[in-house]
Structure formats: structure tokens, C-alpha cells
């Protein structure tokens with residue numbers, strides 16, 4: 001056997017660079033790195049040598065770098081991914097939240113945190129957590145529950161099995177998610193005689209599993225037996241590249257479609273069979289169709305509580321649940337009838353078997369009424385110029401500025417719900433919402449990852465003041481790397497959406513808006529000054545008209561462009577939507593809480 005002598009870190013970078021996707025692109029586009037003693041000498045040396053085949057990028061926060069990596073993979077429909085390396089200790093644990101985000105959203109990312117010395121010579125090394133009763137524990141064990149594959153590389157040759165497993169998991173449609181290879185820092189630097197064949201180029205083909213014949217026949221039967229089916233389109237439709245197949249299926253069989261946060265943009269917003277967003281943040285049109293449906297047909301959805309209205313949305317007492325999913329775990333959720341398969345293959349085969357069968361098409365008035373309601377709240381304000389604009393009016397302005405190739409993105413706060421309801425998404429991929437983990441701080445770093453994935457598209461990041469404050473440092477990375485994104489900060493001076501949730505559950509306004517939090521001095525953050533200090537171009541918009549002007553200016557800018565607008569923290573879109581299960585206290589000395597509890601108990605009875 002021909003061998004080559006390399007350190008474990010050199011071998012890892014060489015192997016990673018040789019792994020290709022079906023489109024013949026490197027599956028891992030590059031590695032984000034913040035170095036420390038746990039990776040600078042080992043992986044750092046290897047990455048420098050490999051810089052022409054595996055680029056290294058430096059961020060400002062390990063979590064932020066990982067958010068960029070995850071957004072990149074999401075935007076490319078999991079066809080490519082990025083790696084992220086950190087030192088041991090704090091750098092590593094900074095990535096744990098991002099790992100959870102990738103895990104919930106089923107997105108591939110390769111984490112390579114440094115780890116303590118495998119030989120234990122210097123124990124405890126700087127930043128080592130000491131477990132008094134277990135010599136095998138390090139902080140990287142925190143990654144176990146948030147990784148789809150976890151391994152600790154405590155001998156060089158572990159890579160021979162760990163790396164292929166890592167790529168298998170990241171490229172497997174059913175198991176896809178984050179992978180953690182905790183890399184002991186002494187091992188990174190250790191040499192080994194590697195078989196040369198280990199570094200041969202390899203193509204990771206995406207499997208498209210066909211359904212089991214019996215399950216397929218049963219699914220056909222269930223659809224034929226229904227008269228008012230509805231399709232719930234989830235993120236899996238995008239990841240399977242099944243948007244066209246879904247459209248063809250819906251058109252041929254006259255079945256309405258509703259979209260989850262991850263599924264949105266599967267069909268263009270104005271397609272007659274796209275009844276709009278579903279669930280808690282859904283449209284009245286979509287939710288009305290779901291309430292009546294006798295068959296709820298989920299395609300590539302996890303049936304998260306926002307989608308199902310905490311399982312109180314599908315009200316027809318005789319309704320059935322059918323779940324087409326590549327992952328059996330999702331296929332069986334809530335007692336669904338499973339159809340385990342790739343979404344595209346599954347839809348094509350179902351369609352063939354259904355022949356000319358069609359459902360009862362929905363009343364077109366549903367959809368027309370919804371968009372009339374949505375347009376009313378997003379139009380530019382007229383008259384009294386003193387009132388603060390609403391977030392919905394901000395959405396209207398951004399929508400008017402958006403083009404065919406614009407991607408609007410967000411993750412947490414008021415905007416995800418409002419965008420789900422109100423944004424008119426065009427082609428697939430024009431709407432990028434991280435609403436699996438809804439992680440504050442995903443936005444700016446994520447926007448950068450989207451732009452790296454699709455440099456030709458305009459990326460508009462919608463971010464609240466709260467999320468901006470939680471994590472904004474990758475704005476400086478975007479400036480440094482010349483990655484042009486537009487960031488719209490809606491400054492309502494606090495956690496507006498949680499304040500409203502607190503009020504709706506009977507609570508006093510407390511600890512959410514800055515003015516309601518413990519303070520000696522009122523907090524007035526200068527976001528324009530802050531963004532400017534990091535090198536971005538920043539503007540304050542005093543009105544919706546000024547926002548439109550700033551967005552036009554943003555288009556001509558060469559680098560990151562930030563627009564700040566003060567908005568009213570109280571309004572949200574009344575139309576549409578559905579109840580969401582947030583437990584209200586059973587006893588309270590607040591009358592408002594006791595009233596909210598009564599409403600809550602009544603709604604619990606709606607669950608089915």
C-alpha cells in the first residue's frame with residue numbers, strides 16, 4: 001500500500017478538499033477559523049498549506065462564523081456546506097448554539113473544535129474543564145446532543161473512519177445535520193502514514209430513496225378517499241429540489257398548497273393553488289383550508305408547532321394525516337400515515353398512480369381576500385407623518401425595493417411572523433427564514449453566508465434591534481471580505497414580539513422593552529454610529545419614504561449597507577394567524593392572567 005506521511009491536521013484538510021458533490025464542486029467550500037492554542041499550530045499550519053484548495057476565512061465570533069456556514073448550506077439546498085474550527089474551551093462552546101441551530105434545521109456543517117491533549121501530558125491545559133469522576137469528558141461533549149455525528153479524534157487514524165462517516169451524514173438527505181469532530185490538539189500535530197487512496201477525489205451523490213410499494217399504494221388510497229386535501233409544503237421540498245414537481249402535482253390534481261416558514265417560496269406567492277403561509281403566523285386563506293381539510297398531506301415538513309397551530313389547526317374531526325418525508329421519524333409524527341421517500345420521487349410516483357384524479361379546488365375568494373388584507377397593512381402610510389411606522393409598513397417598502405433575484409432573510413423577533421404572513425415570495429430561494437431554532441443573532445452572519453452562496457443575488461437582512469445587539473460582529477467580516485448585504489434594522493427599542501406575547505398571556509409589560517427593564521439611564525443605542533464604526537455605510541430613515549430612498553442607495557453601494565428605522569413595538573398583523581400553545585399560569589394575583597388562563601384552557605380543548 002502506498003502511503004504518505006502527514007500530520008492528522010494535514011490529512012484532514014487534504015481529505016476535506018477532495019470530497020465533491022454531484023455537480024463536481026467541493027462539498028466543503030472552505031473553513032471558517034478562529035485560532036487559539038487548540039488549533040493554531042495543528043490545523044492552522046495545515047490550512048495555510050492547503051489555502052489554494054480549501055480557503056480559510058476569519059470571523060469575529062465562532063457562533064457567527066457557524067451561522068454563516070449554516071446559511072450557506074441552507075441557501076444552496078444542502079448541496080454544499082462549510083467547516084468551522086475553533087480552539088478548545090470557549091471557542092468550542094461558542095459554537096454549541098450554532099450546532100443546535102443546524103441540528104434543528106437539518107443543515108450540514110462540519111465542526112472541528114480543538115480538544116484537550118489526548119496524551120493528557122499537560123493536564124489541565126488552559127481552558128480544560130475538569131470532571132472529578134470521568135477522565136474522558138471535555139467541553140466538546142456538549143456537542144453530542146446537537147450533532148448528528150460526533151467523534152473525538154484522539155488518534156490520527158481515527159480520521160480514516162470518522163471523516164467518511166462525517167461526509168456520509170452531511171450528504172444523507174434523511175440524516176443530514178451538523179457533524180462534530182473534536183480534534184485533540186496534540187493529535188492534530190501528530191504524523192501518521194496514510195494510505196494514498198484515502199485522499200482520492202470522491203463524489204457524494206445525493207440519494208433519492210423510492211417509497212415502499214405498500215406505503216405508496218396506501219398513500220394513493222388515502223388521497224383518492226379524500227375530497228378536500230391540502231398539501232403542507234415544508235423545507236424538505238426545497239432540499240429535495242422538488243418545487244417544480246410539487247407545482248406539477250398540485251396543478252394536475254387541483255390540490256391547494258400551504259407553506260411553512262422553511263417551505264415558503266416553493267411556489268410563487270401568486271400561484272392560484274398557493275393559499276399562502278400556514279399556521280400560527282399563517283394567512284386566513286391557508287388556515288381556513290387547513291381547518292376544513294379531510295386530508296392533511298405534509299411534504300418535507302417536521303410539523304413544528306407553528307405549522308400545526310400546536311395541533312389545533314386541522315379541525316376537521318375526520319381528517320387524516322399523510323406524511324411524505326425522507327426521514328421516517330417525521331413520517332410517523334402525530335400518528336401520520338407515512339410515505340417515506342424523497343419528495344420529488346414520491347410526488348412523481350403518487351401522481352402517476354393517481355392518474356386523472358382531482359380534488360375539489362379551493363374557493364379563489366379565500367386567496368383574494370387574504371392578499372387584500374395583507375396589502376392594506378403593508379402600504380406606505382399616508383397622512384399623519386408623526387406616527388412611528390409599523391414593521392408591516394417596513395416590509396412593504398422592502399418588498400417594493402426587492403427584485404426578482406432578491407433574497408429576504410431573518411430568524412427571530414417580530415419580522416419572521418410578519419414576513420411569513422406578508423412577504424410575496426417569487427422564485428424558490430427568495431425567502432430564507434431560520435425558524436427552526438429562531439436564533440437571535442443568526443441574521444447578519446447568515447446574510448453573509450447567503451451572499452457567499454449566491455453572489456449574484458441581492459440579500460436583504462431584516463433584523464430587530466434586539467437581535468442586532470445580540471450578534472453583529474460579522475458585519476465587520478462582511479466589510480472586510482467585501483460581501484455586499486443590505487441590513488434593515490427595525491429599532492423598536494427592545495424585544496417587541498416577546499413584550500406582546502407577555503401582554504397576550506396576561507403579563508405586565510416587564511423586562512422586554514428597554515424602558516421597562518431595570519435601568520439607571522434610558523438606553524438609546526446609536527445603530528448608525530455602531531454600524532459605521534465597523535466600516536459599513538449606514539443611514540437612518542425617518543420615515544417609510546426615506547427607507548425607500550435608502551434602499552435605492554443601498555443597491556448602488558459596494559459594501560454592506562445598513563438602514564435603521566424606528567418602528568412602533570405594539571402593532572402586529574391581526575388578520576390570519578392561529579393560536580399558539582404558550583402555557584399560562586394556573587394561579588395568579590393578576591386578573592389579566594386569570595382571564596388569559598381561561599382563554600388558554602378553552603383553546604386546549606381544540607387540540608386534536
Ligand SMILES: Cc1ncc(C[n+]2csc(CCOP(=O)(O)OP(=O)(O)O)c2C)c(N)n1
Nearest residue numbers: 413414438440464465466467494495496497
Ligand atoms: C438567542 C435567543 N435568545 C432569546 C430568544 C427569545 N426571543 C425571541 S424574539 C426575542 C426578541 C427579539 O427582539 P428584536 O430583535 O428587537 O425584535 P422585535 O420583536 O423587537 O421586532 C427574544 C428575546 C431567541 N429567539 N434567541
Ligand SMILES: [Mg+2]
Nearest residue numbers: 464465494496
Ligand atoms: Mg426590537
